Amino acid sequence: MFYHDNQLQYEVEVEEPDPEFGRMLQQAIGGVEGEMRVAMQYFFQAAAIPDEHAEYREMLRDTAAEELGHIEMLAAAVNKNLRGASASLGDGDSAVSELLPRQFLSSGMHAMPTDANGAAFDGSWIVASGNLAADMYANIMAESTGRLLATRLYELADDPGMKDMLAYLIARDTMHQNQWITLLKELGDPEEVFDVHPIPDSFPDEVENQEFSYAFMSTNVEPQEATDLPWTTGSSIDEEGEYSFLRELDLDGAPMSVPKPSAQAYNEPAPQGED
Amino acid sequence: MFYHDNQLQYEVEVEEPDPEFGRMLQQAIGGVEGEMRVAMQYFFQAAAIPDEHAEYREMLRDTAAEELGHIEMLAAAVNKNLRGASASLGDGDSAVSELLPRQFLSSGMHAMPTDANGAAFDGSWIVASGNLAADMYANIMAESTGRLLATRLYELADDPGMKDMLAYLIARDTMHQNQWITLLKELGDPEEVFDVHPIPDSFPDEVENQEFSYAFMSTNVEPQEATDLPWTTGSSIDEEGEYSFLRELDLDGAPMSVPKPSAQAYNEPAPQGED
Amino acid sequence: MFYHDNQLQYEVEVEEPDPEFGRMLQQAIGGVEGEMRVAMQYFFQAAAIPDEHAEYREMLRDTAAEELGHIEMLAAAVNKNLRGASASLGDGDSAVSELLPRQFLSSGMHAMPTDANGAAFDGSWIVASGNLAADMYANIMAESTGRLLATRLYELADDPGMKDMLAYLIARDTMHQNQWITLLKELGDPEEVFDVHPIPDSFPDEVENQEFSYAFMSTNVEPQEATDLPWTTGSSIDEEGEYSFLRELDLDGAPMSVPKPSAQAYNEPAPQGED
Amino acid sequence: MFYHDNQLQYEVEVEEPDPEFGRMLQQAIGGVEGEMRVAMQYFFQAAAIPDEHAEYREMLRDTAAEELGHIEMLAAAVNKNLRGASASLGDGDSAVSELLPRQFLSSGMHAMPTDANGAAFDGSWIVASGNLAADMYANIMAESTGRLLATRLYELADDPGMKDMLAYLIARDTMHQNQWITLLKELGDPEEVFDVHPIPDSFPDEVENQEFSYAFMSTNVEPQEATDLPWTTGSSIDEEGEYSFLRELDLDGAPMSVPKPSAQAYNEPAPQGED
Amino acid sequence: MFYHDNQLQYEVEVEEPDPEFGRMLQQAIGGVEGEMRVAMQYFFQAAAIPDEHAEYREMLRDTAAEELGHIEMLAAAVNKNLRGASASLGDGDSAVSELLPRQFLSSGMHAMPTDANGAAFDGSWIVASGNLAADMYANIMAESTGRLLATRLYELADDPGMKDMLAYLIARDTMHQNQWITLLKELGDPEEVFDVHPIPDSFPDEVENQEFSYAFMSTNVEPQEATDLPWTTGSSIDEEGEYSFLRELDLDGAPMSVPKPSAQAYNEPAPQGED
Amino acid sequence: MFYHDNQLQYEVEVEEPDPEFGRMLQQAIGGVEGEMRVAMQYFFQAAAIPDEHAEYREMLRDTAAEELGHIEMLAAAVNKNLRGASASLGDGDSAVSELLPRQFLSSGMHAMPTDANGAAFDGSWIVASGNLAADMYANIMAESTGRLLATRLYELADDPGMKDMLAYLIARDTMHQNQWITLLKELGDPEEVFDVHPIPDSFPDEVENQEFSYAFMSTNVEPQEATDLPWTTGSSIDEEGEYSFLRELDLDGAPMSVPKPSAQAYNEPAPQGED
Known part of the structure; x- marks a missing residue:
């Protein structure tokens, strides 16, 4: 009170x-x-x-x-x-x-x-x-x-x-x-400041569509010359992937994947604070 | 467009x-x-x-x-x-x-x-x-x-x-x-993830009332036993101070300080993004 | 605090x-x-x-x-x-x-x-x-x-x-x-429960248009039979007037009165709580 | 219309x-x-x-x-x-x-x-x-x-x-x-101006936790000297209780009482206007 | 009332x-x-x-x-x-x-x-x-x-x-x-249902940038085949222009024109209802 | 996209x-x-x-x-x-x-x-x-x-x-x-600008209470002299009725009609855009 x-x-x-x-x-x-x-x-x-x-x-x-x-x-x-x-x-x-x-x-x-x-x-x-x-x-x-x-x-x-x-x-x-x-x-791990990422960290990585998890998407209609930026190359900040560069114009309604195997596994309650 | x-x-x-x-x-x-x-x-x-x-x-x-x-x-x-x-x-x-x-x-x-x-x-x-x-x-x-x-x-x-x-x-x-x-x-400095803190970092540190910048304030009416928490002891996350522990009950309308000397200095335009 | x-x-x-x-x-x-x-x-x-x-x-x-x-x-x-x-x-x-x-x-x-x-x-x-x-x-x-x-x-x-x-x-x-x-x-006067009325009580009574201060206004297009209701007859609850009954149809854009003499007098600051 | x-x-x-x-x-x-x-x-x-x-x-x-x-x-x-x-x-x-x-x-x-x-x-x-x-x-x-x-x-x-x-x-x-x-x-009773209180008056008095119905609760951390105020002593305004003075610091998660006997009785429809 | x-x-x-x-x-x-x-x-x-x-x-x-x-x-x-x-x-x-x-x-x-x-x-x-x-x-x-x-x-x-x-x-x-x-x-003219257009009709036509007043602007990145639609060809509905078709990609920050001569003339009050 | x-x-x-x-x-x-x-x-x-x-x-x-x-x-x-x-x-x-x-x-x-x-x-x-x-x-x-x-x-x-x-x-x-x-x-019919009216046009005309579909309702308590206005006489703008003039004072809680025969017929899905 x-x-x-x-x-x-x-x-x-x-x-x-x-x-x-x-x-x-x-x-x-x-x-x-x-x-x-x-x-x-x-x-x-x-x-x-x-x-x-x-x-x-x-x-x-x-x-x-x-x-x-x-x-x-x-x-x-x-x-x-x-x-x-x-x-x-x-x-x-x-x-x-x-x-x-x-x-x-x-x-x-x-x-x-x-x-x-x-x-x-x-x-x-x-x-x-x-x-x-x-x-x-x-x-x-x-x-x-x-x-x-x-x-x-x-x-x-x-x-x-x-x-x-x-x-x-x-x-x-x-x-x-x-x-x-x-x-x-x-x-998270106090030595690894971004260890809690991606938030929520309890969601299983293999369930998300990892093809798109670390790709910077340029939506510019004109081609970009400099594509080696801190967010398009190198290790991702959460240290779980490698950045890449992708033009939206190259997408063509990315096809639907098969259902992810671990989808059911997720339906466990996540502990609060880590959820 | x-x-x-x-x-x-x-x-x-x-x-x-x-x-x-x-x-x-x-x-x-x-x-x-x-x-x-x-x-x-x-x-x-x-x-x-x-x-x-x-x-x-x-x-x-x-x-x-x-x-x-x-x-x-x-x-x-x-x-x-x-x-x-x-x-x-x-x-x-x-x-x-x-x-x-x-x-x-x-x-x-x-x-x-x-x-x-x-x-x-x-x-x-x-x-x-x-x-x-x-x-x-x-x-x-x-x-x-x-x-x-x-x-x-x-x-x-x-x-x-x-x-x-x-x-x-x-x-x-x-x-x-x-x-x-x-x-x-x-x-900020890309090697120091919290180098941009405190936000906005362009405000001169000596102008804020530094006596209170790194003190955790407990507002509990009852004395706390464990006061050696990550946010009450050790180096602050922005590496500019040392955490301490303070009970609100010990405050008594902290007295008004003299005007800070660097106050005028602040009225320079800060570059956008660092402001 | x-x-x-x-x-x-x-x-x-x-x-x-x-x-x-x-x-x-x-x-x-x-x-x-x-x-x-x-x-x-x-x-x-x-x-x-x-x-x-x-x-x-x-x-x-x-x-x-x-x-x-x-x-x-x-x-x-x-x-x-x-x-x-x-x-x-x-x-x-x-x-x-x-x-x-x-x-x-x-x-x-x-x-x-x-x-x-x-x-x-x-x-x-x-x-x-x-x-x-x-x-x-x-x-x-x-x-x-x-x-x-x-x-x-x-x-x-x-x-x-x-x-x-x-x-x-x-x-x-x-x-x-x-x-x-x-x-x-x-x-107000603790013995007179509605002594504070009309709120705000500091406004001088004689400045308001007292012709309309205690008249119940019927806006019904049809004449009302029972007009002796607690809010149309007898002493007003603030004990400063007598209730009456008025048909809106009898209004005809009530004419503008002359400026009230005590208007200036009001421009005194009213003590908080009584204002 | x-x-x-x-x-x-x-x-x-x-x-x-x-x-x-x-x-x-x-x-x-x-x-x-x-x-x-x-x-x-x-x-x-x-x-x-x-x-x-x-x-x-x-x-x-x-x-x-x-x-x-x-x-x-x-x-x-x-x-x-x-x-x-x-x-x-x-x-x-x-x-x-x-x-x-x-x-x-x-x-x-x-x-x-x-x-x-x-x-x-x-x-x-x-x-x-x-x-x-x-x-x-x-x-x-x-x-x-x-x-x-x-x-x-x-x-x-x-x-x-x-x-x-x-x-x-x-x-x-x-x-x-x-x-x-x-x-x-x-x-209510026109002679008793606050007869309608507490609003809604149809709720049975004995169902509310009457221990707390007329106690003024001081939440000040410091003891109060004057506790004989119009809202801490004397008859309550609804004339159904006696005011008292209570310090929140003396509360300790007031224990859950047994279910009130008249709880069911309340599930009758209350007449509109008195509900 | x-x-x-x-x-x-x-x-x-x-x-x-x-x-x-x-x-x-x-x-x-x-x-x-x-x-x-x-x-x-x-x-x-x-x-x-x-x-x-x-x-x-x-x-x-x-x-x-x-x-x-x-x-x-x-x-x-x-x-x-x-x-x-x-x-x-x-x-x-x-x-x-x-x-x-x-x-x-x-x-x-x-x-x-x-x-x-x-x-x-x-x-x-x-x-x-x-x-x-x-x-x-x-x-x-x-x-x-x-x-x-x-x-x-x-x-x-x-x-x-x-x-x-x-x-x-x-x-x-x-x-x-x-x-x-x-x-x-x-x-407007009761025989010409859209005579009031463009709304507000009192604004002088010559002040607006008429080059763009009747051009349908396609913002699609892909060229459109059918461009002879009711809103890209023929007389405009307000009968004051001819529709045309324009690709946004062909714009290049349309250059600023010289101030329009009739700009001052507009600062007349427009009669309400026609303004 | x-x-x-x-x-x-x-x-x-x-x-x-x-x-x-x-x-x-x-x-x-x-x-x-x-x-x-x-x-x-x-x-x-x-x-x-x-x-x-x-x-x-x-x-x-x-x-x-x-x-x-x-x-x-x-x-x-x-x-x-x-x-x-x-x-x-x-x-x-x-x-x-x-x-x-x-x-x-x-x-x-x-x-x-x-x-x-x-x-x-x-x-x-x-x-x-x-x-x-x-x-x-x-x-x-x-x-x-x-x-x-x-x-x-x-x-x-x-x-x-x-x-x-x-x-x-x-x-x-x-x-x-x-x-x-x-x-x-x-x-609608491009030659008939208000052919889409009344909106939504798919609702069957005979289901609405057509006695009131083209009557201008005056809610003035005083009788109106000029009642031959463009919205009280002549053909309605949707060309489906004749305007008339009606005083609200002449209404007396218009009686409830029998259910309209075509009510069920409406429960068909209407094509989007005409619905």
Whole structure:
């Protein structure tokens, strides 16, 4: 279950309120790269993990609660940037004109569960696939676009308090990128970083149509001169094949193969996390 | 610009139409893990890449066009699974009852731009962040959840034609996971797979609040016994720090630091792909 | 900031897994009447309350954290109802056929941030208006439809563990209805339950067009016989007017009045909570 | 069935067109607090009421038709505020720049079924729960946030015509708050305003887990000093219990009780309106 | 303004309630082809028409009100099909299992503002473009897909009452297709049905790049044999050009022309309805 | 399957970058009137057409691929308009302030799959009904509102390169309107343009309630003087009936007719395209 206290995780100060910057901060609350998404994503991923991987479940839940605290910090930051703004139209620089209308009309100048364009948080962004390796990539992606967003906000920020808060959040995103990659490595052979690939790794290799597993497909109508690229020659990154180069124009509705012998064998339940 | 011909990329055969399986296939068309998302995602990522990285742009566009061909294959597969189904209610096993209503009422028993629950494709799932490293993680995630979906569909499939088509699509997802990781490695030092981290790597390390960059934060109200986990001790995965363990309860609104000296320095334009 | 532990708030047991009931429970997680909505609603309402009403802010945050624990309980209940279900189609009673497809295809048979129809949680349902009295009605409404949902789930439940869990959640909804009404009364004269009306009560009565403030408007084209209804005669519920009966057909584009004298007077900032 | 005439319900005049104010008015058309929502909400609630409560059904339908007339008034007001605006960019104060782009690009400078942020009206906001008491709270909430919106618009308005129109709409919201509360009282004992609680009142009290029905749950990790608050001591607002104070930290996965004896008894159909 | 009475526009009888058919009917209420869409679409189109075209405005408003009556009929039909259904799971043919869960859980077995897949009505489907000719095509499309839906429902219907109701609604869709085409003809030369094309017809022909105005563009990578199709040869349907055939492969980034002389001339306001 | 090359279909030049105009162009990418919608709409319509109408399928696919090239052109145009824009707030004319926030925060100043208000592309706009005649009206509507949008963008454009690009796109919309009408005529008797009406034309006329098929229904509460309008007298546009005038007030719940004799006859499968 969940608890709280009356502290913010990190101090939030605004010397000079700036409604337009407040609007920008909304992206970090309710946007696709924001904290509502990661808080809920880690929450649902944790809920799917069975007891035999309790340490992964705990780690996800630890960070889910941490992210709730980040929403709180950002909501405080939005509110402080809107404080004292006068509610009027009439000249191009009024707070109401710089904000999206709903920030005044629907919330009375407070933080909202929306992104910086005013679109509502959307639960369909939450990824919890039942496969831990796939989930970790969703998390690294979320923390990469999240840190990218935070650095862009830092670039726009003038206020030292806002720069300081963002410097903290950027640091946390650094840690979270690291921790999800570390967990990803733990799932396979820790010495072989891409050992978990292809995801899901439990699907038997011989069942997929291996003729096409490592062929880069060029769909250009014109012949390509340089075809010795890192993704068309050499060993594949998962170390299970050799890259090759294939023109789509040379395909002709590749014929249907006979049913693969090991197809039935797959219908075994795969252990969660390796599935 | 884009072209087409009248062939499918790979033969699609259905021996025994199965409307319920047809409905399941919709997830691979319009679902969050499906082909509409990746086709559009690679398309928009390609459009953002400037001329100096033309080889990356080309690679993304090659695969965007390939994925359009996958939507076509899957649409053919849905249509073949619905063919001949009688339009009636009245017993629990009629095709109309096994499908979602709109597949009959709105499309006359054809493939739709929706997922298997009947929800419409949603453009907010498309990630094109303007940072190639972040985009690659979005792509690995998309191909990981996409391959996971395809293997689950394989598990449900009875028809040999459907198993064959899925074995092809699974193979392509294998290749695409590999090719995006290969591109990710190319962005940094190819010998150091996580050299691009933390993403965005152009943000100066000394500006973030480094006190918190490699500390795992436990939000558990109870003290944890085992705190020597791969993400709490040892070298961080990006090789730029040492992991440590921190209890949230020990935080007390970490005080605001003085403005970071290098903040101004950051306002230089970062080259695309490293930004 | 937020914390957690490894306990559920209340024990969740399922004797006989029932995937179809698991699907029904999703409504209480990600549905418009569900726990994600109230958790986030109380969270954002709390964030908008200034220090002078700290006790209201605290109360909202207490219950926000409690509701997060309810999502956790319900996710555990969904997972337990799906446990052991075989992943196959082929007869009308398979678990996959009873569930919405995505519960297998997208989550591998786990709880999802969606409602029972498979629609994603939508942040636009969250009400945090910046006016505490309006917010309290949003909360009573949420807890009324939430308790209604829980009793309907109770009615569908067969499993004693599920009935027990729901009996707990129903009790909590009883408390929450009571506590929001209590707070609502606190905002005005506690002896006069509707003293806060009309909401927002800070708007000067004489500015609104009082000719129409207590007139019930019949839009029926046929004359109504009984016009002495509780809402057409007698004292208004806010005790500021007398109900009357008005036929829309008797309106003729009611003429524009002169500007109201007290209009300017309103442009004072209203104290939060009374605004 | 529905009828119309060629009059507006109340005169709408704009002396000085103001595109930015026109945009603000959109919130009252297609926003979550707006008239499309209440018109449709009352319409669907009315449709669910059986003949034995025809007077409630009629009342809802009367007001549904009235609200359609409000959409018409607001659409006229938006159009009048956009009239004569020149279609050009180029300086920060052009009408196109002050509006959201679609108001020019998609409607040619007319009212749209969207809110002031440009988001489309969303049918998921419509509450018609099949329980009249719960519906009435949804209606009081809608009219409270609606009146709050109208007073905020009044505060932003400069034009006397707009102030006059809003003074009318504010008055109607006053009446509608009153009429829904009056209906709510009618559903129970009219002398006991909260007699309908807990909603739904037909669920047998002894089935819910009464140990938790009137306990305020503090989720704060720190002990609270003041625990004698209106919601922690004294008689509950529904007059069916005594408030108490409970720390979540003292819970330990409250044990599963034996099945409640009256569970079966509940499976009787509840009369609509009291359900 | 709008009025109502207590009659349905056309009698709605259900001999044998059928919950699954009730669910199908939802598509005609809240679906993209349904009555909420057309009612609101005609309403907003009417609101955009100025006084000089009052007869068109009236016609749209007449039909908007008629469509509200159709929602009412369909809501009654859904409710009658759900009447008496028992609220239980447990066997595959229970009403709750045949419906989407929310029809029981969220509305207590009543009509909802959703489509047959359970997705909420979406205001972004409403087309009111500010150009009457374009709007008429949106209306013909809506009535064509609407009538198609009604005939598919007729095909599924067993109950004579439902067949009778649908025969009425199909007839109304016939009329509405006819009336919008008639209005479309009125906008141009009534003897020349496509005189309004290309829409918008007020844009000066010489400004568009006429080299490409009547060329069918083949994007096939293979040469096409039959290129004398109705859309590649002969007079264009708007009688302003001659069709031709063009291969995309022959394009080579068609060069930028000099600015068109008449570009400035266009910046005149176009009269509404011809714009 | 699909192919591409490295050329744009038509040259895209921007002399003077204008971020605000770049934002406007987004409507033509991800808006309801934009190119993502038509590309996907023609794609799904094509996928539904069986072999006996291969020439229609081909035509749709030709234009689907052409439209993908238009998205590419528009994305290039957006990027060129944003090039060199400085990332700062602080004065009302900064690029970030003129754009929606996400264009900087989420994409790093590149084209996005959204409309000009910042709302994501929505797959529910795609119409592919399984009936070619209805689909053609959806297409004419899309190309009419699309051309209307392009002419409005032309009106806002200052840059000669942008005017030139739009003059090309407007020309293509002219062609596409013509080609869909031409296909529509081909479906019926090419000499009788509305021969396909009422859509779907395969439904037997005698089954619909013909008493109401050509009656214009006035829902005005006041009697109308002029009732000899083109839609109330004379031959109907589909040449199958005579228009008449009917007041809704004269309806009295039109009585239920006996089941129509030809109802069973309809349950034959209708050939696609005529259905």
